[in-house]
Amino acid sequence: MLLDVNNVSIGFADTKPMQMVVNNISFQVDQGEILGIVGESGSGKSMTALSIMGLHKDTARITSGEIRVEGNNLLSMSENQKRSYLGKEIAMVFQEPMTSLNPVMKIGDQVSEMLAIHTRLSRKEQKEKTLEALFEVGLNNPEELYNKYPHELSGGMRQRVMIAMAMICKPKILIADEPTTALDVSVQAQILALLKKMNKEHGVSIILISHDLGVIRTMCERTIVMSQGKIVEQGLVEDIFRNPKQEYTKKLIDAVPSIHKKMVEIETVVQSPSKVNGQVSKMLSVNGVNIYYYQNGRIRRGVKKQIVKQASFHINEGEVVGIVGESGSGKSTLAKAIAGLNMFYEGEITCTETRPQMVFQDPYSSLNQAKKVQWILEEPLKIKGGYTKQERRRLVKEKLSEVGLLEEIGNRYVYQLSGGQRQRVCIAAALMLHSKFVILDEAVSALDVTIQRQILNLLMELKDKHNLTYLFISHDMNVIHEICDRVIVMNEGKIVEQGDTGEVFRAPKDEYTKKLLAAIL
Known part of the structure; x- marks a missing residue:
């Protein structure tokens, strides 16, 4: 047994009574195994992973249990002892590499930093190892990438860099927290294949956290199902998919398109x-449309880049x-x-709807975080004009109800809502003007x-x-x-x-x- 999580409970100390987010969970990971953890947001799966890495928030407290790596309890170690394990014996890959990578550090410096912390290699040796690690994760031009910044790479390339950084010290355990959620289907397949390759060639054990049950079924031998901070079911992946015992597990499987x-x-x-x-x-009719981007959004000679070419459909x-x-x-x-x-396009775009509306991927960044939901939904009506204050409030209440939200949600800020509630607000906003x-x-x-x-x-x-x-x-x-x-x-x-x-x-x-x-x- 490589990793043993035994009766671990985690709570937040800044609430009274303490809010428990993980309740008495136990599981093990064997050498060379890929273990899946699935569950909805708030189920405790990411908090469990962060606690293994010692990356939980300062207000989070591990109130009971043990986390043992090869028999050594991480929770009883000093900070100096932990450093010899975290990053070297246990590494982690996060969901969004753009926020995990330092935007002002070059790729080569970020990857080689792991070697500077955990080894005594010279600068020259660190660079050689870094180039090897970048090449091993499928980045075929490591010399060029070494001096680039994260924003100059695609999402798939950034995730490969994160895997190179995590694997460069040859850890025994790799925790991958939603590593493919934001990636396209073909890039997702490439990253999952890369993780499989690391598992096979280096014998690294992987804890794969995902809400995508297709990913879990493809990658893992065993899986843990979490809900509200508890493990509700665990076992062999195929057994759980074919014959789930718990109603929550059945609900997860039935919800998958x-x-x-x-x-x-x-x-x-x-x-x-x-x-x-x-x-x-x-x-809508789109006929022979070419779409361009210009540097800084300004039309300048020589900096026009064509993105869409001769698109036609209806x-x-x-x-x-x-x-x-x-x-x-x-x-x-x-x-x-x-x-x-x-507006930088050629060709014809004809729409019978005067105000097409748009709902974006990330509701948190597309909604005004400084305003309450009531203000956000009223604003389109104010701009259009012709509505009294009472009429605007009535329409907001109706639209909140239509998207399955209570009237009281109008008095909350965006950060006080769950991901699903935020997306419902975005849909309500798109429909406020009856588009x-x-x-x-x-x-x-x-x-x-x-x-x-x-x-x-x-x-x-x-x-x-x-x-x-x-x-x-x-x-x-x-x-x-x-x-x-x-x-x-x-x-x-x-x-x-x-x-x-x-x-x-x-x-x-x-x-x-x-x-x-x-x-x-």
Whole structure:
């Protein structure tokens, strides 16, 4: 047994009575094993991992239990003793590498810092080891990357750097906390394959934390299911997936959108597109559109960069049309042009809805954090004008109710809401002006599987109630398959394939589409 977590409880000391977030949990990790931990936000899975690493908040207290690595209890060690373990024997890879990496330090300096702390290698030897580590994680130009900053790398490259940094001291245990959540499906597959490679070639044990049950099933031999700070079920992955014993586990598994569950026509009930005089009415037409970015947003000669190339498609009223593709494919750039947020384009974009609305991936950063929800939802009505204060408050109350939120949520700030509540507020804001056309840009990708299910159900209910039309952008092919009538596939700024979702998924014509579908877990 390599790691033994025994009867550990964790609480926050800044609340009275103490708020317990982890309650008497026990599990073990063997040499060379990949153990999964799944559960919703607030289940205690990340707090457990942070406590193993000694990275929990100052206000967090481990009130009972032991965390033993090769028989040595980390909780009874001095700070100096812990340093010999943390980073060297146990390392961690986080969900968002952009916030985990130092933005003002070059990549080479950040990776080699681990060697400077834990070894006595010379500067020259540290650089050699760093270049080797970068190359081993699939970064084929390590000399060039060595002197770059994090913002100059793609999301997948940054995550590879984080893995190189974690593995450079050859740890015995690697904790990976949601390492692929923000990545496109093909990049996700590459990172998971890399973790498997590290496990096989170096014998490193991996604790993989994820809310994506497909990832857990693909990667892990055993898994732990957590809810409200407790382990509700644990065992072999296939046993739990085939025959879950706890209702909570069954709920998690049932909430997962999966092409493999139903590789047939989409079963979601979708309202028929609107017709006028027997003709299908178009909500949006995009014809021969080229979209550009300019340096600093200013039009200057010689700095124009084309992102989207000759895009043409249409969306009928009442349809849900999906756009899929990897990061950099141009799907979000296209969405912003349709929403009027990027005017640097050629070609024709015609929309019958005068005010298309947009719901973004991260509700926390897209909502005004200095204002309460009531103010956020009232603001579009104030700008439009023509509403009394009483009318605005009544409309906000109605819209909160429509998206499944209580009236009291209006008196809270964004930071006081859960991820699911924030996304519901974003959806309410998009509907305040009664727009019939909503663009959803990765609107569910950062949510836990059960919260994702709730939001998808809400979107379809609102669509049927108000006859809405959605442009749904996602890297999750399972979600696209479940809710979209038609799908558009983008690669390197071009539309490479489009058609009925069922047909495209069953018989893709383009090689890129086939690659995306092959990467689905």
